[in-house]
Amino acid sequence: MDHPPALPVSFGTGFAFYHPANSDIGYVFCSSWGYDEMCSRKFLRLVAHDLADQGAPVLRFDYPGTINMPDEPDRMTLQGWVETASAAADRLKELSGCTQIVFVGVGIGSAIAFLAAETS
Numbered sequence: 852m853d854h855p856p857a858l859p860v861s862f863g864t865g866f867a868f869y870h871p872a873n874s875d876i877g878y879v880f881c882s883s884w885g886y887d888e889m890c891s892r893k894f895l896r897l898v899a900h901d902l903a904d905q906g907a908p909v910l911r912f913d914y915p916g917t918i919n920m921p922d923e924p925d926r927m928t929l930q931g932w933v934e935t936a937s938a939a940a941d942r943l944k945e946l947s948g949c950t951q952i953v954f955v956g957v958g959i960g961s962a963i964a965f966l967a968a969e970t971s
Contacts, residue, residue, distance in 0.1 A: 857899065857911070862942045863935065867912035868896075869946055870903035877908040877949035879939045881967065883958025884917065891957050898955075908947035912939045914963075929963070936967035 857868035880895050882888045899909040914932040925931065940952040952971055956964030 857896070860910075860942065860946060862910075862912060863938050865913065865915070867910050867939060867942065868899075869943070870899045870909040870911075871947065872903040872906045872908045873947070874907045875949055876951045876953060877910070877940075877943045877947050878902055878953050878955055879936060879943055879964075879967075880909065880911045881936050881954055881956040881960035881964040882911070882913070883960050884914070887958040888917070895955075895957065908943060908949055910939050910943040910946070912936075929966075932963050933966045933970070936963050937971050940967065940971045 857870050859866050860869045878899070880899060882895060883891055895911060899911055902909050912935065914935055936954065940954070943949060943952065952968075954964035954968045954971075956962070
């Protein structure tokens with residue numbers, strides 16, 4: 852199935868990919884890191900497309916110091932990554948108007964999703 856492309860959006864000092872849809876519930880994807888992230892990137896993109904097709908907005912982002920985010924030594928920590936996930940949730944709420952966030956994590960992203968959900 853052909854999916855519309857995700858929209859690049861600004862977010863903090865970097866950017867994210869926004870899969871627009873209209874729902875009260877939005878999804879923030881907290882990816883893994885390193886080789887695991889590389890292996891799961893396409894899968895998470897496809898899941899994000901499918902969720903958006905079903906009517907749920909999704910935001911996919913990278914952590915500071917990885918992939919498409921700038922190196923910020925003070926934010927390249929577990930706490931910095933958790934704060935980035937929380938900021939991603941705020942950005943998704945702004946973009947989509949959703950009121951509830953589900954954090955989806957893979958690998959170390961599962962711990963980041965858990966910690967971000969506690970503070971968001």
